Amino acid sequence: MxxxxxxxxxxxxxxxxxxxxxxxxxxxxxxxxxxxxxxxxxxxxxxxxxxxxxxxxxxxxxxxxxxxxxxxxxxxxxxxPGDQKTCLAAFEVLNDYFAGKGVELELFGAQYRFADVAFARTIDPEEARAVIRDRHLPVRLLDTGFAIHIQAPGxxxxxxxxxxxxxxxxxxxxxxxxxxxxxxxxxxxxxxxxxxxxxxxxxxxxxxxxxxxxxxxxxxxxxxxxxxxxxxxx
The missing domain is CATH 3.40.50.1000 (HAD superfamily/HAD-like)
Known part of the structure; x- marks a missing residue:
């Protein structure tokens, strides 16, 4: 068993x-x-x-x-094992990018997190992934269906x-x-x-x-x- x-x-x-x-x-x-x-x-x-x-x-x-x-x-x-500092830096890049398009990203429970960054699903995850690739940010983006998360690779x-x-x-x-x-x-x-x-x-x-x-x-x-x-x- x-x-x-x-x-x-x-x-x-x-x-x-x-x-x-x-x-x-x-x-x-x-x-x-x-x-x-x-x-x-x-x-x-x-x-x-x-x-x-x-x-x-x-x-x-x-x-x-x-x-x-x-x-x-x-x-x-x-x-x-996560790296929140790197995730927060990537979030700031995404936040600036989408702010330029009139969208403010809403963080979820940042004060209670130790490793990743989570925010509301108010944007297209694929567009955010494209920004991460274009800016060569050392993170990955996860769409859980309930929130979007930024996580350290590996x-x-x-x-x-x-x-x-x-x-x-x-x-x-x-x-x-x-x-x-x-x-x-x-x-x-x-x-x-x-x-x-x-x-x-x-x-x-x-x-x-x-x-x-x-x-x-x-x-x-x-x-x-x-x-x-x-x-x-x-």
Whole structure:
């Protein structure tokens, strides 16, 4: 049996309006109660993730800021492989560019972030990527469908999963990952089993080993029952 589960949050254990799927929470708690470690992985901040872990019922092991931070358990040391200084410098370039076009970029929770930069989806991500390429900025841009993130190169949920697995005494091959967005692709690729829920874009579905029939949280529950059948046949 797979020894750990890493799951994205928004769009994976929620619905399209970011409301938590209660059946997904029950599935997570079934895994936890059976001794399967569950890691919540998101583009969100550590403080958001801590509250979510408490309410869902996990032990506080997280991947946050799209891999820019990760931690083993509530009492573990927060690791910060991301580079926020570089991301902020790139954001200023983008902000100046779009200000010249009459668009002001709205930062999300900058005071609570350690590694990346997130802002509202008020611009075309592809235009922002073109600016990054043209200015040779040493960052990459991620569109999660809920926000746009600037991240240091070489940092992803996948790289965080590998490092976190080492701290957990596991191999990535012993872990299952579930996601729905382009920021989940590396995570789906390095996990032993990668699952994309049906609402995921084509790139994420291609990276996955299996794509669910159901979307959002319903797809997540479908995946958990498929790969942990013994826990749900009792």
């Amino acid at each position: 797979l020894k750990a589960l890493v799951t994205d949050v928004d769009g994976t254990i929620t619905d399209r309006r970011r409301r938590i799927n209660t059946a997904a929470v029950e599935a997570v708690r079934t895994l936890v109660d059976a001794g399967i470690e569950v890691v919540l992985a998101s583009g969100n901040t550590v403080c958001f993730m801590d509250g979510l872990c408490k309410m869902v019922g996990t032990d506080g092991t997280i991947i946050g800021e799209n891999g820019g931070v990760y931690r083993r358990g509530f009492s573990g040391t927060l690791r910060i 940092v992803s949920k996948g790289t965080a999963l590998v490092e976190l697995a080492r701290e957990m005494g596991l191999s990535p091959s012993e872990m299952m990952a579930v996601g729905d967005s382009e920021n989940d692709i590396e995570m789906l690729e390095v996990a032993g089993i990668g699952v994309a829920v049906r609402n995921a874009p084509e790139q994420a579905r291609t990276a996955a080993d299996w794509v669910t029939g159901g979307a959002y949280g319903d797809g997540f529950v479908e995946a958990i029952k498929k790969y942990y059948p013994d826990l749900f046949s009792r």
